[in-house]
Amino acid sequence: MITRIAETLARHDRTIALAVFVALTPLLYVACFPPLTVNEAAFVFLVPFVIWLKFQPSNRQVFLVTTLVGWGAWIVIIFWLRHVTWAGMIGLSLVMGLHFSLWALGVAWLSRRSFGAGMWRGVPLAVGAAALWVVVEHVRGFIFTGFPWLPLAASQVEEPMMLQGASFFGSWSVSFALVFMNLGIASYLLRLVGYAQKRSRQICPEFYLALSFLVGTTFLQLGASSGQQREKVFRAGVVQPNIPQNIKWDAAFANKVMNEVETATRWLGPLKPDAIFWPEASLPYPLNDDGALETWGTRLATSVGAPIYAGALAVEERETGDAWYNSVFLVRPEYGLFPLYYSKQHLVPFGEYIPLRWLWPWMEKFVPIDGDFLPGETAQLLPLYLGENALRLGSLICFEDVFPSIARRAVREGAGLLFVSTNSAWYGKSAAADQHRAHSVLRAVETRRPVLRVGNDGWTGWIDEYGSVRDQLDKWEQVSTVWQISRDRRWVGKQSVYVRYGDWFVWVCWGLLICSALLARSRVLSDE
Template sequence: MAKWMVANRSKIAQVAAFVLTIVFYVGAFPPYDFPEAGFVVLIPFLIWFRMGPTLKQVAWTGLLAGWVAWFILIFWLSHVTWMGLALLSGVVGLHFMLWCVGTFWLSKRLLGKGPWMGLPFAIGTSALWVVLEHIRGWVFTGFPWLPLSASQWSRPIMLQSAVFWGAWGISFGLALLNAGVAAYMLRIVRYSRTDTKTFCPEFYLALIVFVSMTFLQTRHISGQDREPLFRAAAMQPAIPQNEKWDASLSREILDQIEKNTLLLAPMKPDLVFWPEATLPYPIKGDTIMQAWIERLATQIDTPIFAGALVAESDEVWYNGVYLIRPKWGMYPEYYAKRHLVPFGEYIPLRSVWPWIEKIVPIEGDLYQGEGVSLLPLSMPSRTINIGTLICYEDVFPSLARKSTLEGAGMLFVATNSAWYGQSAASFQHMAHSVLRAVENRRVVFRVGNDGWSGWIDEYGNVRDELLDEEGKIWFSGGTTWKVDRDKRWKGRETFYTQKGDWFVAVCWGALLIAGLIALRYKGALQD
């Protein structure tokens, strides 16, 4: 048995890398929420690379592992489209394959060429991971869902350095930790066989970076000076997606929304938040609908931030969020969604490939919003400009950053998670709001049509969430919370908010340097 294992160690390592990577990758994210899996998710492949696989084996194993892991992670997409689930998980799996191929190439040329070559390898493979995450955020209109940094959403101590280098730096630090631990594990195996001690600089670099981005950042959390912001209400109607646009049910839907909102009035909120596309008709462009919601806001004597469609004309429609004020009515400006979901809110290349409408029968394209359009909440003591993100937009760091740069005192995320049923999508989506809160040091208030609703402070702590008696998020109801903020960040911007994705450019440079160093060397790995 021992001889067989030695003779087949590369195949065993290949199978182990495939299985363990899927387990760790899936386990690191909601709903399983084992963030420590992010510390080891890349180690199985990094160790297998040292056992002599071919480039073809690496490519196919990486593609299949990535495809299966992502198929499980975004299985909730099956509620909308099975074909989309298969294709999208394959595309994201392709990015993991590219990381495997690039890292394997670096390992073939750098490792075994002296202990110090471990540094450009570890930095290069970590930079490659960040570069591919960034590319995933814009290729084919972008799907930056669940970056490695999102695995740490429930560990705020891991996220505080995002104020400097954004969530990209957290992903880099985790990838570097994987590379350093893998190198140290191989060093221990080598020592047990040969009794030869070797220096492992990448491991110590990984520890330095890990400590720098965690324990040294506790100074941000300590010494908070919190002040009350407002008392906010979250109204969650839980309208099933197959009923949302059914004209025969519109009266029933409006009655449910009104009932839930009126139940919140005795709690004396300063404002009420509704989720994305709450109403069955647009507010702007439909005078009856506008009069209905203005009457409701006046009745409860509370401003309503309402998600609903916008009809500027018969042809021009937006997905928007309005501010409806008691007595004064609809605020003249509204927020229009800036990043639309392809094949959900519009069909790409409709004019070039008109046949695609037969596969994705969307009646008409929504138009893309242009600006951040802050909505002002006026209270007796202050006015707070609220930056809005609609649904999918909070997975794009640049959108929250632009709203903060324009003066947003807090961020509001309105979403319609009923598309994906009672699934992990709600929790995975919420994890991105945690990252946006820390990056910009802004409170994030989220309201979903059917979960997740709650608010997150500037340090990534989930302060409150809307739960029923059984502790579940999927139900029709609402509540109010006292929302506060740290005065130290009032009117201030983080380094990341000011400079943006500068660290991605650093990673491109680090990857280029590692590649140039690697080009100096040729040959196979040395065990």
């Protein structure tokens, strides 16, 4: 009778643990990202999952439940994608849910070998879970051309102090620390329950190791942000034209679009900017397609007395036909187009090109693009002449600031500032703007370079080398203004550890994952 009652209570506990996981984890996961940005939620969103694993669910249960939890959470997170494609939003959310279930299956495997006797037996689980999270985040930056949207580190962009270790480890260390803390807190709670039941006291090494790593990586580079030696660099004029997507490429509105861009640019003239920046694809025609448009741009730059860094389409004649690019041009007063321009290197599949178009030509009926753009091949830097000196600008177009390797490459080649030219009008007045901005914050800290971000209607602002937003415009408004861009002279001409060595911490996580798996299978950490 007593055994039956105990079994019934155990089943109820298992059901309650599952219900808490299904209810709380997706809610907390969504809350930790923009637009809510409840950064504290990132420290505990996995705790219910770890507690549920205590009841040893089967692999099938783990896979099904975590896929549904991840799928549901990502539907909410990228719900803005419905403005472009409902099917794409649902399908991409499922892919992200599968990434979560992959991580969960790995953690479940570790947990079956980690719970039990031995004060240290939980350490391989905690370290392995954090390492596996980083590995999965890294992998999703490459699979199916890559969608590294909102790594867990992005949950901390409103707390720059939490990000400073990214200049050393990359933002991977922030994700590692957060997952490590989740496992540490969950283990601490489980040990408290065990202490209450058995009256046997044991410390929780997972929790203290996680706390030590968090504090250590946070304060490792935090001192660098104190005692800043800021110097003025240049006055940046920014144009946020707020052109609706439904008229942006309509030939009937081409003159209207150009007039609005010109008016907003001329308004900046009396404010004496050193340079003016336009968002992605500002003009309805390629800027280098004919002499008339180049003459128009040159006359405009000359009238305001400042070079224009223009997000615009580019076209090049080839024997096989015209080649189209999504680019950033430098239009110089009096001299016209700078001979070199930057072209977007990482294109958006089904947005800027159709992968394997020859294999499924029928996709043209569902994808709103007439032809494929071609990717750029270099991190072509553009000069900004400031008296006798020149500042080299590294350009990132829209989705590219999501990929740390592209920003890192530009800084390795000498960029002193990163310019993100973007257009989020596709996604309406949604969370996409703030979510996208979060990646620019991470890139600023990783590279220790200011980031100037100019959008058509989303988030326009500039971020210093330590992840602090210095200025910003109201979203979804037609605004032009001038900002004084500054920098910490201690980083001029210097590269962060992450810029020099790249994703070395990811390879450390691979090593930690393998070691955790081997230790979990051994009896080395057991008290038996």
